[in-house]
Amino acid sequence: MAHSLATATAAAASFSPAAARRQVTNVFSSRTSVSFQSHRMTSVSIRSRPSSLRFKICCSAKKETVDKVCSIVKEQLALPDGTAITGESKFAELGADSLDTVEIVMGLEEAFNITVDETSAQDIATVQDAADLIEKLVLEKAA
DSSP states (O other), X not given: OHHHHHXXXXXXXXXXOHHHHHTEEEEEEOSSEEEEEESSSOOEEEEOOSSSSSOEEEEOOOHHHHHHHHXXXXXXXXXXXXXXXXXXXXXXXXTOOHHHXXXXXXXXXXXXXXXXXHHHHHTOOBHHHHHHHHHHHHHHXXX
16 A cells, blocks of 8 residues: 555656646645645645555545535534534544435535435545545536
């Protein structure tokens, strides 16, 4: 896992221009993902998942989408006002069980006027996963 993350990080650095690398403002890293943000480019995430692909490169959801998902999750789970929720927050770590996760997905469907199929819903583990899926579904719906 560590080797594939290092490979993914090296790959991300190799296909961005040197000027863009100097302007990276935030780098978020965990065992399974690396996210970069810069002044000139949108957020880019590299995530390693156990599948036939070694890693996945995708554009992260807009901050507004992530913030709205955070708000909906906080409301659905009745979390106290001081609870910090970020894109990396896992539903399970916030105390959500499987029924709570279904209710969160239903709340997201209503708020964003989308329909999430069961297979996609099962892949949602974090706020960022939900926000990325929402943006994908909204774009598909608009096309």
